[in-house]
Amino acid sequence: MPPALRPWFRLLRASFAAQTRYLPAVAGGLIANTTFGFLKAAMLVATVHAAGGSVAGYDLESMVAYVWLSQGLLGAVQLNGTSEIGERVRTGEVAIDFARPLDIQTSYLAADLGRNLFNLSTRLLPPLVIGALTTGLRLPTSAGPYLLGAIAVLLGMTVSFFGRYAVNVIGFWLVEGRGLRNFYMIVSTFLAGLFVPVGMFPGWLHTLANCTPFPSILMTPIDVLSGRIVGAEAVRAVAVQVFWLAVTCAIGRLLTARGWLKLEVQGG
C-alpha cells in the first residue's frame, strides 16, 4: 500500500474493529430493520396487487427485492443526518482535529466508511434472506449487476457521508445544530427512496428528487443491485453518483475552510 494511503486505511480499519465490539447493536439494528421491512413490504405488496400486478414498472418480486435491499443497505448508507464531527464542533473539541497533520474531512470519511462497511457486512444479507424466505424476491443471476452494484453501494456510502459532513459543519455557525440535522434526515430519507421507491413518485416530485444528491445515496445502489437498471443506463446512474460525490465533497471543504476561520475555543 502506498505510504500516503496508510493513515486512512488504519483509521478505517480501527473504526471497523471498534464496531465488532458492539454485537448487541447488530442484533438490535436487524430487529428494527426487519420489522420496518415487513411493514413496508405489506403496504407495497398490497399496492402492487391493487394496481393489477404492476406499479411504476415494479412487479411483485422486484418490489419485494426493493423492500429488502433498502432495509439491508440502510445500516451502510446511514441516512440519519448525524456525523461525529457535529458534536465535536459543538463542544470545541474539533480544534484538536485541526491540529492533526491529516485532512479533517478525509479522516472523518475513513472512520465513517470503516463503521459503515461493518454495518454493510452484518446487516445486508439477513433482511435479504428473510425476504427470500417469506415473500420471495428476484435478484439478477449474472455477475455484472453485482460488480457495478458494489461500486454503486460504495459511492452511495461516500455521498451519504459528504452530505452529512456538510450539514454537521454548518454547526460552526449554529449554536444548536440538532434541528437542522433532523430536517436533513427527514428530507433525505424520503427523497433517497427509503419509504417508497423514487420511481413511484409523481413526475414533479421525481424531478425534484433528481435535483438532489439523495437518490444517489440509496435508490441508485438498489436499482443497480436489483438489475432494475442495466447496461448504459446503469453506468449513467453511477456517473451521476460521481457527480454528486464531487459536489457534496466540495461543499463540505468550503464550509470547513470558512468555519475554521470562525472557530473560537475557550481555555487551553
Place this chain on the structure above:
Amino acid sequence: MVDQLPAHAEPGIGRWTPYRSVLAARIRAQRSYRASFAIDTVSAFVAGLVELAEVWVIFHNVQVLGGLDFRAVLLVFGLANIGFSTAEVMVGHVDTLPAVLRAGTLDIYYLRPQPLLAQVVTSDVQLRRLARVGVGVACAAIALSVNHIHWSQATVAMIVISLVFGTVIYSSLFVTAGGLQFFLISGSEATAAFVYGGSTASTQPAAVWPGPLKIIFGFLFPVTFCAYLPALVILDLPGPPMLPSWLAWFLPVAALWAAGAALATWRLGVRHYQGGGG
C-alpha cells in the same frame, strides 16, 4: 427515609410543585434560543408532512388500499399522529435513556426523592414536537369533513376515546422501550421496532398485513386500536379478518394492557440497574 417525608413538607409547597417548576424551566429554556427553537419546530412540522407524503405517494399510484381510499386513510393518519405526537411531547425523551445509561448520569435521579419515571419524563419535554400534533389535527379535521360520516354520539365518543387512550398506548410503548433499555444497553435500536415501527404501523390500513403482523401490532403492541379500528367505526366500515371494527370499543382494555406491560417492564428495568459506577 424518603417515604417518611410528608406530602406537604412546607406550607404552600404542594406535591406537584417540583414538577411544575422543572417543566416551566424547560419550557422557558427552549423558548430562549429562538433560532434553534424555530428550526426545531419547522423540522417537526416538515416531519409530519413528509410522513403524510409517503402515504400520499402510494395513493397516487392506487385508488384503494386495504379497503380504504385516501380520504379514509387521512383519518387514520390524523388520529395516529395526534396520539403519537402527544405521547412524544410527554414521554418521548425516555428514548434518550440509552445515552444517559452509557454516560452514567442516571444515578443522580436515584438520589432524588421522586419516582424515577416521573423525573425522566419531566427531564426534557420538547415543545417543538407540538408542531407535529398540529399536522395530525389538521389531517383529522380535513378527513372528518371530507368523508361521509353519520354523526352520532357514538361517533363523537369514538373520537374522544381514540385520542385519549391512543395516547396512553403510544406513551406505554415509549415506557416499555425505556424499561428494556436497562437490559439492552448497546442493543437499544431493537426497541425502535415497536416504538417507531408501531407509529408507522398505526398509520397503515391493517387489512394489508399478513397474520403475524396483525398479532404483533394488533394485540401484542396494540397500535391498531389507536387509529385504524376507531376510523373503521367512525366511517362505518367493516374490519378485515382478525380485526373486526367493533374491537375498537375495547380500546380502553388494550390501553390497560399496554400500560400495565409498560409499568411492569419499567419496574423490572429499574430494579435490574446496578449503577453506572463513578
